[in-house]
Each structure stands twice: as structure tokens, then as C-alpha cells.
Amino acid sequence: MSHRIEKIKCLIIGSGPAGYTAAIYAARANMNPILYQGMQPGGQLTTTNEVENFPGYVDGVTGPEMMIQLQEQAKRFGADIRDGWATKVDFSGDIHKVWINDIIELHCETVIISTGASAKYLGLPSEQHYLAMGGGVSACAVCDGFFYRNHEVVIVGAGDSACEEAHYLSKLCKKVTMLVRSEKFRASKIMEDRVRKTENIEILMNHDTVEVLGDNSVVHAIKTLNKTTGEVIEIPATGFFVAIGHKPNTDIFKDYIRLDETGYIINTPGTSKTNVDGIFVAGDAADHVYRQAITAAGTGCMAALDAERYLASKE
């Protein structure tokens, strides 16, 4: 395919709840938004069967179904939804340049980055198997903890988020076993103390996850190795929560956009503005705290409104 240049008023990169919400608002404001979906059309929610906490869905909804509806809503107002992946950017000049699949060169007045983040997993074949089956592996306690009420679960991780998620689960589950891979927590002392003081959280230090065990469709137990004694034990559990961090999908922006030490985009507090005029951010790409569909959608709305006001100020 030959190289082509296209001029765009509002480009949206990413098709999760943040991107589609931005597209709905931008389309209704006559900004003619063009949205590129990336490698995971619909974003992270397409990997989950049940979304029960997005307002408006009384009986819950599957992630893929919800994302199809958001896409249809954006299309209804004329958003141009396209396949393609942003491979390179140049935000050094007045015209913001973005390349799609290294072939299409977009010259944009405004860009909304909504490229999300990816949860990190241990990478064990059994973990990936039950994750794919929707059979008891999760990277989000707030999203999935409710499904394990009064069950016994295992969580792996040692940072602040892992402690927060373990504590959250302890209020829903009968027992939470927390596996810490080394001899020390990475979390702050206050967070470590909070899990240590919680009666139904058992902490196993210096333990590796060896295998997620189950009946091929749902999880029954977690096999662990005590690295101090060499003992291998099986901990009964119906849920296995992985809380070892997320990676924001922001690598291509790092030469132009201010990122924090873990790669999240830094926005001006209370807005979607980045350090570059005309470039806005929404959703998990800038959020290591809440990481929910509803917060992603909310910041998608903010980004479209901020972009619209930016364009109006230029007229």
C-alpha cells in the first residue's frame, strides 16, 4: 500500500471505554473524530464475561457485548471507527503527526490518547489456561471479587496495589492467602501492616506459584513452593488473583509526552491535558489508581470536551 497523508481534526487512539466515550462526545460536537482501534478492538473488557458494575446494566452485561454497544453508539453520531495501530508519533510541531501501521500519516489538530494498560501475569501455562476459560484467574479484585463471596482465594503480589486488593477481597471472601515471592513486601509499611492485621488474610512469604490447579474449566487450588523449606503445598481456592502490576500502552509517546516512572501519562490534575498542547489523555493510560470502565469512560468524556474547547480557542 502506498504512503498517504490525511488531515484530521480529532484523532482518538484506542477503542476501550475511554476511546469510545471520547468518540461519542467528539462526534456529537461535530469534531469528525476518527478512532483507530488497535490490536484489541473493544479493549480490556473484551476479555471478561461479566461486567456487573457499569451503571445502566441492571442485570450485568458481557464485556464484548458492552463494547459493541459503545461502538454502535459512537457510529450513530458519525464517528469514523477504523482498524489500525498507531506505530509512531511526532508531537514536536504545531501539527501533531501520527503514523498508522507505518503507512498512513495523520496530521492532527487534536489527539486523544486512550491506549489503556495491560495487566501483567505470571505467564504460567495453567494460569493462562484458566484466564482464557474465565475459570477463576483475574487481575482485578474490584471487578471480580464479588464473584468469590464466601469463597477461599489466593492473591499473588507484594506491592501497594496487591495489599489493597487483598484487603478488598478479605471483606468478601472467607479466606485470602497472599503469596509474596520474596522475603519482603514492596508495599509501604502502612499497607503491609493493614494486611498483616487482617484476620482472614494469611501471608506466605518467600513462596512461588508453581501451578494453578483445577478440573480444566474452573480453579480448585494453587500449588506453591516454599522457597525456604522446599516444601510444595496445594492451597484450596476457587479464585486466583494476580496483582503484580500493569503496563500502560504508552511506549510510542515517551519521547514527547511526560510519563511517570512506570509509564503512565501525567495529566494536568482535574483535566485530560498532557504537557503538549492539543494532546489529551483518557482512561487507564493515565490511571494507575482506579482502573475501571466507568472512570475510563468519564475521562474519555473529559478529553473530548477539553479537545473541543482547545479547538474553539484556536478559531
Ligand SMILES: Cc1cc2nc3c(=O)[nH]c(=O)nc-3n(C[C@H](O)[C@H](O)[C@H](O)COP(=O)(O)OP(=O)(O)OC[C@H]3O[C@@H](n4cnc5c(N)ncnc54)[C@H](O)[C@@H]3O)c2cc1C
Ligand atoms: C479481565 C478484566 C476484567 C475487568 N472487569 C471490569 C469490570 O467488571 N468493571 C470495570 O469497571 N472494569 C473492569 N476491568 C477494567 C477495565 O477493563 C479497564 O479499566 C478499562 O477497559 C480501561 O479502558 P481504556 O479505554 O482506558 O483502555 P483499554 O480497555 O485498555 O483499551 C485500550 C485500547 O487501546 C488500543 N491501543 C493500545 N495501543 C494502541 C496503539 N498504539 N494504536 C491504536 N490502538 C491502541 C487497544 O487496542 C484497546 O482498544 C477489567 C479488566 C480486565 C483485564
